[in-house]
Amino acid sequence: MDSVSDYYSATQLRSDRWSALREATTSLCREHNARKAETLKRRISDLFQSLSLIEPYWAFPGMAAFDHMRRQFEHGNYDDLSFTTNRIKRALTTGAYRRRSIPLERDSSDDEEHNDEAMLSPEARAMTRPYFEVLLVDNVNDQQERWLKSNVSRMRRAEDPFHYEAVVVPSLEDALIAVLFNHNIQAIVVRPGLILKSKNPNEILNKYVSNASGSAEIDAMLPEDYGPELCRLIARVRPELDAYLVTERSVEDIAGLDLGICRRVFYNQEDFMELHLNILRGVAARNKTPFFTALVEYSKQPTGVFHAMPISRGKSITRSHWIQDMGAFYGPNIFLAETSATSGGLDSLLEPQGPIKEAQELASRAFGSKQTFFATNGTSTCNKIVVQALVRPGDIVLIDRDCHKSHHYGMVLAGAEVVYLDSYPLNEYSMYGAVPLKEIKHQLLALKAAGKLDRVRMLLLTNCTFDGLVYNVERVMEECLAIKPDLIFLWDEAWFAFARFSPTYRQRTAMRTANDLRKRLRTEAHHEAYAKQQEALKDASEKDMIGARLIAPPEARVRVYATQSTHKTLTSLRQGSMIHVNDQDFKGEVEQSFHEAYMTHTSTSPNYQIIASLDVGRRQVELEGFEFVHRQIEAAMAMRRAISSHPQLQKYFKVLTVADMIPEQYRQSGVTSYFDGEQGWTDMWDCWDNDDFVLDPTRITLAVGGTGWDGDTFKNSVLMDKYGIQINKTSRNTVLFMSNIGTTRSSVAYLIEVLVEIANELDDLLDDASKMERLSFDRRVKNLTENYPPLPDFSRFHDAFRPGDLTPEGDIRTAYYLSYDERNCDYLELDGSLQDALDAGQEVVSASFIIPYPPGFPILVPGQVISQEILAFMRALDVNEIHGYRADLGLRVFTPESLAALPGGTSPKPNAEKRKGK
Template sequence: MQSVNDYYSAIQLRSDRWSALRAATGELSRDPSGRKAAALNKQVNELFDALALIERYWAFPGTQAFDHLRRQFEHGNLDDLAFGVHRVTRALTTGAYRRRHIPLDRDAADAEDHEDEAMLPPEARALARPYFEVIIVDDLNEHQERWLRNNVQRMRRSEDPFVYETVVVPSLEDALIGVLFNHNVQAVVVRPGLTLKSRAELPILKRYLNRAGGAEGIEGLKPEDYGPELCRLIAKVRPELDAYLVTERSVEEIAGLDLGICRRVFYNQEDFMELHLNILRGVQSRYKTPFFTALVEYSKQPTGVFHAMPISRGKSISRSHWIQDMGAFYGPNIFLAETSATSGGLDSLLEPHGPIKRAQELAARAFGSKQTFFATNGTSTCNKIVVQALVRPGDIVLVDRDCHKSHHYGMVLAGAQVVYLDSYPLNEYSMYGAVPLREIKHQLLKLKAAGKLDKVRMLLLTNCTFDGVVYNVERVMEECLAVKPDLIFLWDEAWFAFARFGPTYRQRTAMNAANALRERLRGPDQTKAWEKQQEKLKDADEKALLNARLVPPPDARVRVYATQSTHKTLTALRQGSMIHVNDQDFKGEVEQSFHEAYMTHTSTSPNYQIIASLDVGRRQVELEGFEFVQRQVEAAMSMRKAISTHPLLQKYFKVLTAGDMIPEEYRESGVESYYDPHQGWTDIWECWEQDEFVLDATRVTLAVGGTGWDGDTFKTQILMDKYGIQINKTSRNTVLFMTNIGTTRSSVAYLIEVLVEIAHELDDLLDDASKMERLAFEHRVKALVEDLPPLPDFSRFHDAFCGDPTTGEGDIRTAFFYSYDENNCDYLALDGSIREAMESGREVVSASFIIPYPPGFPILVPGQVVSEEILAFMRALDVNEIHGYRPDLGLRVFTEEALHGLLKKKLPKAAE
């Protein structure tokens, strides 16, 4: 039996324990006196001991049924035991317990097969009442607990929209462990009899308790404060839940307390019907999907279409003799719900007042923003909307140089003066990490020294990066606000929408950090801390400021925006994205310009199916996002463990760890790897709480240089063409596997099987290889593992496009449009003419974006000077795609005459 340290999550631990118990009891019942009987008896007893500690946190099978199964084992009723354990395991695997009562005794067992819930027709699953569980926190004896359960159970009615079961735990710690263990929990009822500490002793329980962040300070609480404090702590780790507080304290005392997620306080009463109705109402508020529901209702209405879209109602398809296959493939509903009208219960995305507006308000609640806006043409458009709404021509914007290309084009459209920030390089893997906070502060302080801080408008960063490097978002914002108290932040969270629904991940999301920062700035200690540091750093130089952890002033404005590709990591149709806003000055300063930018970039004919999918995707993550994200992380962790511990795979592959992808200076916790074969899983809460950068565990970067194939070849010719495994991101010698909320254990198992097969084939190939073939293989490996070109930093903007060489901001808009005139441009070949031009002393200036795939970031932008390092990197690239580069002509650059012409125009202005 695997140890607790071999498991990252409780879900997998519990599932494997029950599966092992089913196998052991089945074998024991078939041969109770066999030679393996003693070992099996010992194993079953150990499994019961292990499960006893965690089953108290789930309603099914429940502690009563679990104790009954254990008594059957102790009394030697092995056939009945095996039957009962089999039914429990089957029901847990298929989800049958969510639909109906599961009897465990042979005599009471029904004849129905426990069909897999996923195999049921969608119509049958949609008709079933959703199931959830409620934790009741009260320290009760067995008789009192039975009385409480019976009273709650008597409140159920056939007309209730949902079905729920109760789990009773005695203490504050048990309740925290329960909501972090049990993904079925949707509500918590906190009664006055709860105690503080858990009596459970299991390392994984304590590991989960650590993830409650802040639970370490509960020892000094007074008993009357246990209930309110529990509501507050649950709000921190699972803010989507509802809590109900039953208290004996007066209304005056409760009114001034922070009750976190508490939806209602019941004063010293046993009104079980009112409690029952509130529980259902709370879940119903999350279950609502205003726009999806309106679209479903619209599709049922008989209408006559006398406007655009012949496909509406499916008439152009049903009447066709040639495209019936399209109708058969998609089914009728998608066409019945297709319209360009904004009436009939629907709404306008551009001017929402009805169900779209309500759907966006629910999304804001789910993601922790003040306002949320839907987009139907991807996050590229969201980025341009935010930049256009906030940045005026001439504003200085600090931009992560290797961010998505939509940001660079957004700078062109807005007319921003761009200061590009360099991320730390990972030369051995041909990828960049993220921008160190020290680099950001350095650029801000340099602009301040030059008297330009008033022109600085925005900081734009990618969180998390494509390769999984995650910023300490709150720390970045607080230190930047200490330099410029009204700085606006745009966090590109295209690949991070799921993070809101994992307790560890949530703390590094833009909206969570913005809310935490707003609360801290309002706190009584902020003014004292700021004044104390101001006195200490009164005459400090830049070095001292860079070394200090700067404190923002209490009057700093929290102005935060996040763009998310909802469709990339949550359930939504392609191009379904969201903009989340947490800006204290939005109403007064931004709302009008944001509306205009939204109008500029949003289609007047948005796809209603995409909007509906965003609405339903929000419902899903509010009700089961915690479960799905937990499974997602678990799948990635299992993948890491399987590859890292397989002796054959280690010959050709390596899973990159946090230590490989984040330099030691940015890992204050000292954590190098999330899994160690000798120690098991690392509790990542600590490093996610304090380190400057952390690694998103759901992204598994695999170094493949040892196979002799570069990343692009390994992706295309091996994984995709041969095995049908789809991935997106590669570098020169790595491929990136990303788990998502739809990843299954079977998918992970298949990937491991494929990698093992590839490794076996390489072994066979090398065994039969000639000496020359071996030398050729070793040469390819060396070229991919050792002989890698260093990644170039951003060079500089040419003087024609740079207002101030000291601070380095560039006019990317002028450079971009100046290249529209062919007379201003020329082409230089990488294999000779560029080198000759640079050796002659000419400054070669790019006239376009140059974006190699991989790695997928611009190595040149319009107006940037080509440096020796950039030229060397481009010459060393062996990728198939370089956007903006013409292999037949070369690199598009500005002519010397064109640059001189611009400089002449600038000279009179400089003289003035």
């Protein structure tokens, strides 16, 4: 039997233990060899012991049934035990326990056993009542526990919209374990009798408590505070849940306490019906989907269509003789739900007053923002909306150079003066990491020294990056606010929408950090810490400031925006995205300009199906986001372990570890890998709590240079064409696999099978290869794994596009529009005229965005001087496409005459080091 250390999560452990118990009990019934039977009995005994530490936190099968099974085993009733185990495992696998009572007696019949949830049609599943579990926290004996459960059960009625079962645990620690372990729990009832410590010690469970709250914090609690403190701690790890506090304390005592997620306090009463109704109401509030519900109701109404949408109600399709296949493929509902925003049927995305407004308010609650706005044309548009709403011509914006191209175009539209920030390079894998905080602070301090800090408007960073690098959001924001107290932050969380629903990830999201920072800045302890640091740094140099852990002034304004591609990591139709706002000055300063920017970029004919999917996607993550994200991480961890520990795969592939992706100086925790073959799993919490950068484990970057294929060829010619495996991103010698909330263990198993098959085929190919073929293979591998081109930094903007020479900001808008006139541009060939011009010492300036794919980041922007390093990188890249580059003409550049005609175009050239603003 695998040890506990072999498992990343208790959920995986539980599932595999039940599978193993089913196999062992079935085998025992058939085994006639006494020695083998004894071996099976010992295994079953060990499995019971392992499961006994886990089952108290689940309603099904429940501890009463579990203890009965142990007695069956002890009394030798192996046939009965096998029957019960098989029925329980089937119910757990299919989810049948969620919609009906599962009989466990040997002579009982289960007529619906072969009609379980997984076999039902979507329509039939939609008709079933959703199931959840309620956690009762009270230190009671077995008889009192039965009394509690029976009183809760008696309150349930046939007309209730949901069905739930109760789980009883005795202590605060057990409650924390339960909510972090049991994804079925949607509500917690905290009763006065709870105790502090769990009596259920277990290696894999104990980490849940330590991650939820440090043991020292728990040990310091007073008994009378156990209930309120539990509500507060649960709010820290699973804020989407509802808690109800039953207390004997006075109103005055309770009023001043932080009750976290507590929705209502019951004073020393046993009004189970009132409690029952509150539980249902709390879950119903999260289950509500105002726009989706309105759209469904609209589709049922008889209407006469006299507006400009022939496809509305499907009329243009049903009357057609030639496009019936479209109607058959999509079905009728999608067309019945089509309407125009101007027809008055539902609500307007541009001026929401009804169900869209309510849906956005619910999304704001779910994601922890102050305001949330839906978008139906992707996060590219969201980025442009935020930038245009906040940035005025001439404002200085600090921006990650290898961020999504929509940000670069947003800078053009807004007329910003851009300071590009360089990420640390990962030359060996032809990708960039993330921007070190020291680089950001250096640029802010340089702008301050030049007297330009008042013009600095925004810091724009990608969190997390496509490759899975996540910033220490709290530290970045606080230290930047220490230099520029009203700095606005735009965090591109296009690939990070799911992070809100994991306790580990949530601490590094923009909205969570903004809320925490707003609270902390108001505390007396923060005021004192700030005053003390100000005294210490009174005469500090720039070097001292960069090296110090800066503290933001208490009067700093927390102004944070996050754009998220809901469709990329959660449930939404393509292009469904959200803008989350947590800006203290939004109402007074930004609201009108934001509205104008939103109107500028949002279609007047938004897709209602996308809006409905955003509404439903929000409902899903509030009710089961914790479960789905947890399983997503489990799948990724299983993939990491399987590839890293498979001897055949190690010949040709390597899963890049934390140490491969993040240099040591940015890993204060010292964590190098999430899985080690000798030590097992590493607890992520410590590094996610402290390190400058962390690696999202759901992004698995696989180095494939050892196969002799570059990343693009491996993606298209091998994975996609031969095996039907789709991925998004590659670099010169890597491919990126991402698990998501839809990834299953079967999907992981298939990927491992494919990689093993590829490795075996490479073995066969090399076995049969001639000497020259083997030399050719070795050369390709060496070229991909050793002869890699160094990644170039951002060079600089040409002086014609710079307002001065002290700091590096550039006017990207002027450069962009200058290229609209063909007379201002010329084309130079990479291997000919461009190389000659640089060798001759000429300044050559790009007239376009140049984006090699892969790796997919801009290595040139309009107005940027082309360096020898950039040219060498472009020539060394072996890629199929370079966006912005014309292979038939060459690289588009500005003519010297067009640059000379601009103000500053003929000004004296300062030295290169000074021009970079270093």
